[in-house]
Amino acid sequence: MRLLFLAVLRPHTGNAVTAQRVRAHLEAAGHVCVLKDAFDFESPSEIANLILAENCEAALALHLYRGGRLLQEINHSADNLHIFLLICGLRQVKDPLYLVDAFSEWHQEEPSVYLVIAGPEVDPVFTREVKAKVRRAAGVRLIGEMPQEDLHAVVKNCFAVVNSSVSEGMSAAILEAMDLEVPVLARNIPGNAAVVKHEVTGLLFSSPQEFVHLAKRLLSEPALEKEIVVNGREYVRTYHSWQAERDAYQQLIRKLEGSAED
Structure with missing residues (x-):
């Protein structure tokens, strides 16, 4: 699956380190993970356009406020x-x-x-x-x-x-x-x-x-x-x-059995 993964990617922060670790887990399972910084986007419509542009099948957010808010109004049902x-x-x-x-x-x-x-x-x-x-x-x-x-x-x-x-x-x-x-x-x-x-x-x-x-x-x-x-x-x-096919084959076998007995 091709996934959009939103996270806060400021250098040398716990969120950035966690995001890289989660992406590694997902990619190890065979998925393609498109990692993006949540701070680069301001509205759900921008994320919707990104999902289409990147041909993603699903989206994940690591940070509830910074990333999750951008996914709330997107319709992925x-x-x-x-x-x-x-x-x-x-x-x-x-x-x-x-x-x-x-x-x-x-x-x-x-x-x-x-x-x-x-x-x-x-x-x-x-x-x-x-x-x-x-x-x-x-x-x-x-x-x-x-x-x-x-x-x-x-x-x-x-x-x-x-x-x-x-x-x-x-x-x-x-x-x-x-x-x-x-x-x-x-x-x-x-x-x-x-x-x-x-x-x-x-x-x-x-x-x-x-x-x-x-x-x-x-x-x-x-x-x-x-x-x-x-x-x-x-x-x-x-x-x-x-059922008709089954009956036809069973009838054929019965005929063959009858011929063999004669």
Whole structure:
């Protein structure tokens, strides 16, 4: 996580020494800590602008009065965020960078929207490229592979699931999102279009700019979001039922067992 850390940094003071020690603890845990002197700022609005400029995800203050007062009026609540979740292994066919530039521009206009890319590091060379790009992109975050239960919890709490693949068979992430009653925005390729019917079970986009346009629609039209969620859930439960799949495989095995006995 990239953190803004406010402290009183006057030389040779206990606060300055403590701030350096706390920063070392945070960075040892793998976080990026942007340490700033609280005396350099006069208002919460200056801190809000700094958070955006530094692409920070959270802010801490060491001194309650000098630093804490600058954070009191800043709004850092997850309830106000809209997370668009792109689930994919980091490889070129999944094209995780397709939306990054357009999304980053949108985030600078609307700081409450974030694109989170979640998935395993499949291609080491391409992974380095993705990490470098995301590091420079405002409003875009990269998280690693996680257990299925944790991923489902993330899906349930995101605003929408995104698919930006160049090629796709039948996306499990799309079907799982529909089953979990989460809207889907998918790149308009044959594999996705076979599952997602535009404006019925999800939204299909053909360019990053169209993605942003459709995402804005989804944010501003609750009725559209509700319709897509209901239709998506019904589609996946009708045509991709987990129980129906189980019954079909069990029936197949019973037939094989019967043939073997004959």
